[in-house]
Every structure is written in structure tokens, then in C-alpha cells.
Amino acid sequence: MADLRAEKDEDKTCSSKSNIILECRNLWKVFGHLPKQLTPPTEDKPTSETIEDISEHDAYPAICDVSLDVRRGEILIIMGLSGSGKSTMLRCLARLLEPTWGEVLYEGQNILDLSARELTNLRRNKFGMVFQSFGLMDHLNARDNVAFPLRVQKVPKAERDRRANALLDLVGLEDRKTNFPYELSGGQQQRVGIARSLIADPDLWFLDEPFSALDPLIRRQMQDEFLKLQKTLGKTIIFVTHDFLEAARLGDRIAIMREGHLIQIGKPRDIILRPKNDYIREFVSEVPTSRILHVSDLSYAASERIESAPDIHETETLELAIDLFLSGHERLNIINDESAFVGTICRDDLHALTGQNTTEAEPDHV
Ligand SMILES: Nc1ncnc2c1ncn2[C@@H]1O[C@H](COP(=O)(O)OP(=O)(O)OP(=O)(O)O)[C@@H](O)[C@H]1O
Numbered sequence: 001m002a003d004l005r006a007e008k009d010e011d012k013t014c015s016s017k018s019n020i021i022l023e024c025r026n027l028w029k030v031f032g033h034l035p036k037q038l039t040p041p042t043e044d045k046p047t048s049e050t051i052e053d054i055s056e057h058d059a060y061p062a063i064c065d066v067s068l069d070v071r072r073g074e075i076l077i078i079m080g081l082s083g084s085g086k087s088t089m090l091r092c093l094a095r096l097l098e099p100t101w102g103e104v105l106y107e108g109q110n111i112l113d114l115s116a117r118e119l120t121n122l123r124r125n126k127f128g129m130v131f132q133s134f135g136l137m138d139h140l141n142a143r144d145n146v147a148f149p150l151r152v153q154k155v156p157k158a159e160r161d162r163r164a165n166a167l168l169d170l171v172g173l174e175d176r177k178t179n180f181p182y183e184l185s186g187g188q189q190q191r192v193g194i195a196r197s198l199i200a201d202p203d204l205w206f207l208d209e210p211f212s213a214l215d216p217l218i219r220r221q222m223q224d225e226f227l228k229l230q231k232t233l234g235k236t237i238i239f240v241t242h243d244f245l246e247a248a249r250l251g252d253r254i255a256i257m258r259e260g261h262l263i264q265i266g267k268p269r270d271i272i273l274r275p276k277n278d279y280i281r282e283f284v285s286e287v288p289t290s291r292i293l294h295v296s297d298l299s300y301a302a303s304e305r306i307e308s309a310p311d312i313h314e315t316e317t318l319e320l321a322i323d324l325f326l327s328g329h330e331r332l333n334i335i336n337d338e339s340a341f342v343g344t345i346c347r348d349d350l351h352a353l354t355g356q357n358t359t360e361a362e363p364d365h366v
Contacts, residue, residue: 021204021236022093023069027102029088029260032059040101041065062088063099064260070204075230075237077251079244085260086240087208093238094127094206095119106204124153128202128235132209134189136181136196142168143177146195153200160199167195170232172225187218194226198233207239211246223249244284248292256280268292290318290350295334298345305341309333314342321350 028040035057041050047065054061062085070076070093078086091097093104095111103110106122114122123129136145143164144151150160168177171191181189190210197205211219211226223246230237241247247254248268255265264276272289275281296314309331312321324332325347334343 019071020069021072021107022238023067023105024093024099025067025103025105027063027066027089027092027104028061028100029063029085029092029097030054030059030061030100033057034059034100062260063092065102066257066260066262068255068262068265070236070238071252072236073234074252075239075250077247077254078238078240078257079242079247079254080257082242083259084257086242086257088260089257090206090208090238090240094123094129096129124149125200126203128197128200128205130190130193130197130205130207130210132212134181134186134193136189136192138181141178141180142173142184142192145181145192146199148196149199163199164195167198168192170198170229171195185218187214187222190214190222191225194229203236205235205237207237209240209242212241212243219246226250244287245291248287256283269294269297273297288319290322293318295321295345298349303344305333306331306344309344311335311339312345313337318350321345325350 026040034054038050038053038057039045041047051061051064066089068076078089080086088097092099095104095114099112102112104112106126111119111122137148140148143161146167147160147164150163165177168174171194173188173191173195176184176188179188181192184192190213194210211222214222227250239247239250241250244254251268253266254268254271256263256271258279264271264280266274269292271280272284272287272292275284294314295312295316295318297318310324310329310333312324312332312334314334314336321332329347331344331346333341334345336342
């Protein structure tokens, strides 16, 4: 009988020092009035005590002692419920907000030590940012909006137009280059914002709920395009969302926050298979696991290949396996990258795991 692989799928992504582009250590952001005598936790004073001390004053700890690293080339998702501290975290990592305590290291250097000028240079040359509100300039057309960061850098017009045109092509706005923001749909405006954030060829791309203002269909299209774009450009991305399905579709790893604390960080499937506590279990309980888990997430007894059964690749989602069962197959042969047979699954196995009915055909639409 198939079962979820308990110990499988340990995070194999290399997390050696050289592979880390950004890291934060013991990061805090306290809003409000924080008396000077209040200090960060020490060995003698735990985090919980510090939070109690802060709460006694007219102050609010939005980020509490968070440490994490971001690996070169990955999409790291920060998620959590409304008010959990996602945007504050992202802004502290880009130093758009000044953290209260802790360190933020970009390529090993603490960016909290940088002067205003050094910080501006870093943001201009290494960081790209996209926020929920598109933030376009109404009096500039799409091309000039995209080219604007280069204008600030005094790049000659021909060069900046060439680069803006190329990016507008990349985000699928080749025929909208001279349109003004009010002539563009929400999705198109967001693409202009995305193109603009890429014009300086950033190393690190910060995105705060970039698709949340879009309706579900456009949002899905934008996610697909975003993944294609990421494949082409290979950027390191920190992406905020409160939608787990979006996080699981886009993210290599997900960091889940609650009330300013980082509760769990890991691959989407790890979080579903091994939630760290009841909060995370509850958090992912509504997630359609069959769309996220793969056939390889099942452990199956080695058995004989069944000639009459169809093959399914181990990297396919369980959703496809369910479709095959719904179309009448009793068993499926699992194959690997070399097309070698590795085991079989039957419909009862999946039913037990996902709770989805795999025996009845779906009713026809009327
Ligand atoms: N400038 C501020 N002053 C005081 N409190 C703030 C400030 N900005 C944010 N907060 C508080 O910090 C907490 C975290 O806010 P944040 O915007 O980071 O949450 P979020 O997870 O991004 O929420 P959402 O999904 O609703 O955007 C919230 O309780 C918020 O009220």
C-alpha cells in the first residue's frame, strides 16, 4: 500500500555560504515608541521576555527574532495571514524599513551598516522591487515608465529605449509600448511594473503580492508568465503572498510567518508532509494537496509491472493520477526519468491519502 514518504525529500538544495545571496540574523522590527533601555534578547533574556517588555510600552513587535537565508537563484516565498509581518519582513530585507535589531547580510555585507548613498547604489544596481500598487507614473507611457530608472542613472535615451523595448517584449507588451497607464488593464500595468523593476538587471528581486490586485484568471496567467520569465532570467526572488497555492506553484521554498515569528521554512511539499506544529497543519489543511504533491511523494512497495496499466512519471502531480483513476484505470505503473518501472499505485492508495473520490466519473456539465 502506498503511503506518504515520511523521511523522503530532505531539502537537497545546496545551502553552503557561497550559495547564499541574502541572510538575516535575529531580525526585529518594532513599530512605535521603543525606550532606549530596551535591548534585544540575550542568553539570559529570552525572546518571549523581550516581547513582553516591548508590549508594556507604546510599541508593537511586527518582526520578532527572525533568521533565514535566501539561496542564489531560488524563489523564496514569504507567506502568512494578514498582519503576520510579511511586508514588513520584505521591506526590512531590502532596508526600505529600518530594522530595530539584527543583521541583514547581502553577499556577506551587513546592509544596515551602509551609508544612504551606498544603499541607494545597492538598490539601483542590485535590487529590483515590485509592489501590489503598480506605482506607474501617469504622465509617462509604458516605455518611458520602464526606462525611468535608467533616466535617473543618465543612460543615453537610445540605449534606455532599446532596453525598455526588449523588456516590454519579454513581458508580452510589444504592442503597448506607447500607451499611457490609464490606457492599460491592471494586468498590463503590473507587467509594466515588472519590466521596470528588471531594467537595471537586479540580482535580487523583491515582489510584494504583485498579482493580488488581479482577477483569478489573469492572476494564473501572470503566474505562468512569471515562471517562464524566471526560467529565462534565473533571478533570485523573494515573493510575498498570502495564497498557499500561489506559493506552492511559484516557490522553491516557503517561509510561513505568524505574528512576526518565522514558524516554518521549507519546500512546499515538505511543509504539507511534515508540518512543524498544529498551526501549520491547520494553515495547509485547506490546500488541495493533490495539486502540489507528486507521485514520488508516495512510498510504494516494489511490485510487478502490470502490462494493462498506463505509465505515470514519478514527477507528475497526484492530480493527474486521480484523473487516470477517474477514467477507469485500477492501477498505474510508476516510471522514473530513465522510463524504468519503479512500482505501482492503486486507486485506494490515493483515496486514502487525498480524501478525493477516485471511483466515480465526474458528472458532465449541463
Ligand atoms: N508603520 C507601522 N506602524 C505601526 N504598525 C505597523 C506599521 N506597519 C505595519 N504595522 C503592523 O505590523 C504588523 C505586520 O504588518 P505587515 O504589513 O507586515 O503584515 P502583512 O503580513 O504584510 O499583512 P497583509 O497581508 O495584510 O498585507 C501589522 O499588525 C501592522 O498593523
